[in-house]
Amino acid sequence: MLEVKNLRAKIEGKEILKGLSMKVNPGEVHAIMGPNGSGKSTLASVLAGNEDFEVSEGTVSYKGENLLEMEPDVRSHKGVFLAFQYPVEIPGVSNINFLKAAINERREAHGQEPITAKEFLKRVKEKASLVELDNKLTNRSVNEGFSGGEKKRNEIFQMAMLDPTLCILDETDSGLDIDALKIVANGVNQLRSKDRSFIIVTHYQRLLDYIVPDFVHVLYDGKIVKTGGKELALELEEKGYDWIKEEQNPVEA
Amino acid sequence: METLIEETKISALATSLSGSFSNKIPDHFKNTAERATGLMSGLEFPSTRDEYWKYTRTAQISKVDWKFSDEIFNAEIPAHISGPKIVFVNGHLNSELSDLNANANFEIGPFHESNLDVEKEFEPYEDFRTNPFLALNKAMPQNGYVLRVSAKSNIENTIAVVNIYTGDKVISxxxxVVVLEKGSSAKIKEYHIHTKNSGKTFAxxxxxxxxxxxxQLGIDILQYGSDESFHLQNADFLLDRDSRVVQNTFTQEGNWTRNNTNVRIQGENVNANLNGFYIPSGTEHIDNHTIIDHEKSNSESNELYRGVLLDKSVGVFNGKVFVRQDAQKTNAFQSNGNVLISDTATMNSKPELEIYADDVKCSHGSTTGQLNDEAIYYLQTRGVPKKLARKMLISAFAEDVLKHLVSEDIRGEIEEKIDTKLAK
Structure with missing residues (x-):
């Protein structure tokens, strides 16, 4: 589904990703872990198409196409979804209306008729219940006045509405209490399927207690330096990231 | 034959206009007209040295050899303006296009047929030196609408007034005059349409x-200028106690637009609301000047002006709020927000507060910025193309003003104008 080769990216002249490679097959859940500043969120942003980041080298192939050439909206139409670490508040733009527009843009790109009002409302009801999102929130302005937990649940709600094939979750667990974390994880788990893949960016192992990954990658200094199964996350939780740093910089150690 | 006129003198323009002025001035207004004519001598066209005209030049107006026009036919009313209306073309009533009839509750008709005299009440506020165009209007007033609503009467339907300005070098x-007697209410929508491709017009x-x-008075104003139009709209309000007024001004298009709205709050417990939305493009120039004068205590005023500026357009906002010594417990809020869509657009925003009472709540805010790139990116990642994302943000921005609409039926044409201007 996704193949990243030797990806290098920078922001404001500073190189963050320094030759990252990874491969994600349909149905797989990949966790990206690593210390602060290692490039986890940059990877998520580059995959989603954030123009602030400049890709200087490498390739990203998604379903056989060059992902890097696509606008963010085109990536979305082709099934890429990014759940933001800091969801943006957009006063005056209704959550529901914009989602309807988003769905219809996607349908148009696929040569389909716009969604009927009935079908849309049914889907809203169904998907909102997935993350226990209050009806009132779905009708409000995008993220405006939402609590931290509500914002993250809204991200997963939008994800469910848009029915993506590659879901990228950027530190979705940050700022969540344990109850909200469980709700979000439960929503994600219900969306797991053999055709849908996940890249879960997280600093802590905690989320992975609830969303069990197939692979865990350790990102350090812009590169994946270690890959393992779910037990690698537990090891990181126990030992912290220092041993990774020491392995990578033996001289300093 | 060419005559030499002193371009900078308003009175010179008045003199050259008098030959083409054919309207009949009602008896009760004759003194006012004479007084205005007298006071006009010596007044010059405002220049940018005058604080009131700092960002809006009038030189282009002073250079045109304007004349009044009797042409009232061949005017077309846009199809979307349906329902009963009173229509004026170049300052003359067009009774063929008008189909608005008074009933027991209210009178409506052209200015020249009315004997409703309100001038005396406004005289104390008259300042021809600051705004000499007002003297010109009063010296040679043409036909507009006069509406009088009887006490305790409520006019259900919105009264539509259509002004059409057409021809070349035509001034209108x-x-x-609108008088709402105590306990009455009315809703008005005013159209000001400068015919496209007809030449220079000055209203x-x-x-x-x-x-x-x-x-209670609610009024929506829709301004449709042309590439060669000059539109100067002056409004003066006197508000008695417990009254409520909403004025919304939508400047849809137009080469040069200047709105002067002055509100005098003369009683307690008044609620005055001035709102405006403008979306100039090309080299369009739009200027909103407001004065809200709190003379009495316990009243509230709200001002909300929002602008989206494209291309090389220029916007001006100047809002002056006075809170007089007697106007304790005044609440006065003013906000002007602007989004610059291009690097070459300019906005000049100047809020002014003059407070002489000590127990008041007043605030003003002025912001000018760009669209939020982060929000656009966020919407894009959900599958909304950039263009549509921008439109969504601008529509949300305009909604702050649109939610105050007096007549919801004009929402469509305002949103449509936003769409077409952004699509260019």
């Missing part, structure tokens, strides 16, 4: 609104 000076309008005790 409609004079409007120098003046409206006097007298809103009585516990009366």
């Amino acid at each position: 000076q409609p004079k409007n 120098n309008t003046h409206s006097s609104f007298v809103v009585g005790r516990n009366a």
Whole structure:
């Protein structure tokens, strides 16, 4: 589904990703872990198409196409979804209306008729219940006045509405209490399927207690330096990231 | 034959206009007209040295050899303006296009047929030196609408007034008077349409609104200028106690637009609301000047002006709020927000507060910035193309003003104008 080769990216002249490679097959859940500043969120942003980041080298192939050439909206139409670490508040733009527009843009790109009002409302009801999102929130302005937990649940709600094939979750667990974390994880788990893949960016192992990954990658200094199964996350939780740093910089150690 | 006129003198323009002025001035207004004519001598076209005209030049107006026109036919009313209306073309009533009839509750008709005299009440505020165009309007007032609503009467339907300005080098000076007697209410929508491709047109309008005790007035103004239009709209409001007024001004398009709205709060417990939305493109120039004068205590005023500026357009906002010594417990809020869509657009925003009372709540805010890139990116990642994302943000921005609409039926044409301007 996704193949990243030797990806290098920078922001404001500073190189963050320094030759990252990874491969994600349909149905797989990949966790990206690593210390602060290692490039986890940059990877998520580059995959989603954030123009602030400049890709200087490498390739990203998604379903056989060059992902890097696509606008963010085109990536979305082709099934890429990014759940933001800091969801943006957009006063005056209704959550529901914009989602309807988003769905219809996607349908148009696929040569389909716009969604009927009935079908849309049914889907809203169904998907909102997935993350226990209050009806009132779905009708409000995008993220405006939402609590931290509500914002993250809204991200997963939008994800469910848009029915993506590659879901990228950027530190979705940050700022969540344990109850909200469980709700979000439960929503994600219900969306797991053999055709849908996940890249879960997280600093802590905690989320992975609830969303069990197939692979865990350790990102350090812009590169994946270690890959393992779910037990690698537990090891990181126990030992912290220092041993990774020491392995990578033996001289300093 | 060419005559030499002193371009900078308003009175010179008045003299050259007098030959083409054919309107009949009602008896009760003759003194006012004479007084205005007298006071006009010596007044010059405002220059940018005058604080009131700092960002809006009038030189282009002073250079045109304007004349009044009797042409009232061949005017077309846009199809979307349906329902009963009163229509004026170049400052003359067009009775064929008008189909608005008074009933027992209210009178409506052209200025020249009315004997409703409100001038005396406004005289103390008259300042021809600051705004000499007002003297010009009063010296040679043309036909606008006069509306009088009887006490405790409520006019259900919105009254539509259509002003059409057409021809080349044609000046029009409609004079409007609205009197709401105590406890009455009315809704008005005013269209100002400068015909496209007809030549230079200059509308120098003046409206006097007298809103009585516990009366309610809502007015939406839609301004459709042309590439060669000059639109100067002057409105003066006198508000008695317990009254409520909403004025929304939508400047849809136009080469040069200047709106002067002055509100005098003369009683307690008044609620005055001035709102505006403008979306200039090309080299369009739009200037909103407001004065809200709190003379009495316990009243509230709200001002909300929002602008989206494209291309090389220029916007001006100047809002002056006075809170007089007697106006304790005043609440006065003013906000002007602007989004610059291009690097070459300019906005000049100047809020002014003058407070002479000590127990008041006043605030003003002015912001000018760009669209939020982060929000656009966020919407894009959900599958909304950039263009549509921008439109969504601008629509949300305009909604702050649109939610105050008096007549919801004009929402469509305002949203459509936003769409077409952004699509270019």
